[in-house]
Amino acid sequence: MIWNETKECMSRDQMVVLQNARLTKVVNRVYHNVEYYRKKMQAVGLEPGDIMGIEDIEKLPYTTKDDLRDTYPFGLFAAPQSEIVRIHASSGTTGKATVVGYTRHDIDIWSECVARALTMAGVGKGSTIQVAYGYGLFTGGLGAHYGAEHLGATVIPMSTGNTKKLTTMMEDLGATAIACTPSYLLHIAETLEAEGRIADIKLKSAICGAEPWTEAMRIQIEDKLKISAHDIYGLSEIMGPGVACDCIHHTGLHVYEDHFLPEIITPETLKTAASGETGELVFTTLTKEGIPLIRYRTKDLTSISYDKCECGRTLARISRFKGRSDDMLIIRGVNVFPSQIEAALIEMGETSPHYIMEVDRVNNLDILQMKVEVEDRYFSDEIRELEALTKKIERTIRDAIGLAITVKLVEPRTIERSMGKAVRVIDKRKLV
């Protein structure tokens, strides 16, 4: 099934015409409504009239997370507050969140995109879907929820945190679809398996995202639950989940490029990468009103293909992600930058800033452990004090990144000092 055949199966020529028109419109919008963008364009001698279509995209300056931070909270908004109907936020590098706003039209487009993704996964009117992403500032919960309602499915807004209630309702209410993080779904699958309840559920498909996962993991989920599992991609800066999703052929994620114009650049040179080459994914929002972003650098590494898919869609496809061009980690769906941890430790000032963080996946849940060196200056010979210090570090880090962490004190100078960029994080999850 295809939700919007007109848009999803457009010929390349028609798509380019549509993108050209929408790009010139959004460039005009940000030039006239967003001082920050106007100055950025003027600095390189650019006027809206210089951008005639997507061929001119390379003339435009990039946008990064730093730009969002510098203009916190509303500096990049292109609509007056009276038009904004929703705010979402994601974690930032310095403890401050990045704030995004949506007009009613933005919410409609978002719902439309999520509906397309759900349709790809076989969800439709008549389906019952459990949305088990967190509801709140995080875009996952409400994004999937509105999309599923738009589609006409019956939505069960589970949110996260109670696996027992989730599996009970999945069985009792006959849920046929679920939207959650892949690691959580694998955890659910294993819980059901251990209780011998796989045969009792009616689940047919899953739309998983908000964190990286492998093809092997996707197949494992499909095999365990006897369902079709799909990878949904998105980021709050661009919209939220529903920027791209893979169809039943699983040969890359279809980008809804009538709304989000994708580019692949070489992060070292910032030049457009050669066709088919792996590089950093960059998006320009073509229809967004609340906070349209021009050439936003996602830092996600992938490649892009414009070949027609077997499913009939002509939308460009991005390959599974091959990593990040920065050191951001996604842990339990939360974006974590090692620099946040370092800053928190230095600010706390009761330990050396030397630490090493290990991320592992135990029973399909991400576990964070941090080793911190004791320092003679702060060292106490009382166990009680050392335990208090451990707890304090745990609390400080939890407040900084929003994730629970276990701290282990180690002897001084036992954490390797590397030349140049220190290796602070060991990711043992093998996601790429």
Next chain:
Amino acid sequence: MKQLSVFLENREGRLSDVLRILAEKNINILSLSLADTSEYGMLRLLVSEPEEGKKALRDNGLSATLTEILAVKMPHQVGALQNILTVLCDAGINIEYMYALCTGTEEAALAIKTSDPEAASNVLERIGVEFFR
């Protein structure tokens, strides 16, 4: 009296490393106590040369500090320790930790880390308690 405190990770050979370093510097261990948690241990030592001991351990990459403790002499009889604790308790002084000292004589002895070493030593002196200095 100065006690040498050493932070030890729970891994093979760490205690032995400490003892070797001290032995190489010809530092004698008079008494020893080891407090352990699941992640690490706290080794507390009374040694012949605490300052040199600390330096030697730090030079070898260990975290070591000196802590002021009271080394209390006690008669070897029923109720002697109880006496001492009562006095400290009445004075509102907290005991952070304590352990028995090896004296090699007929007398018993005790290492005590209190919340207020000076006050503790004053109240104990008042009842005629003697210390190793």
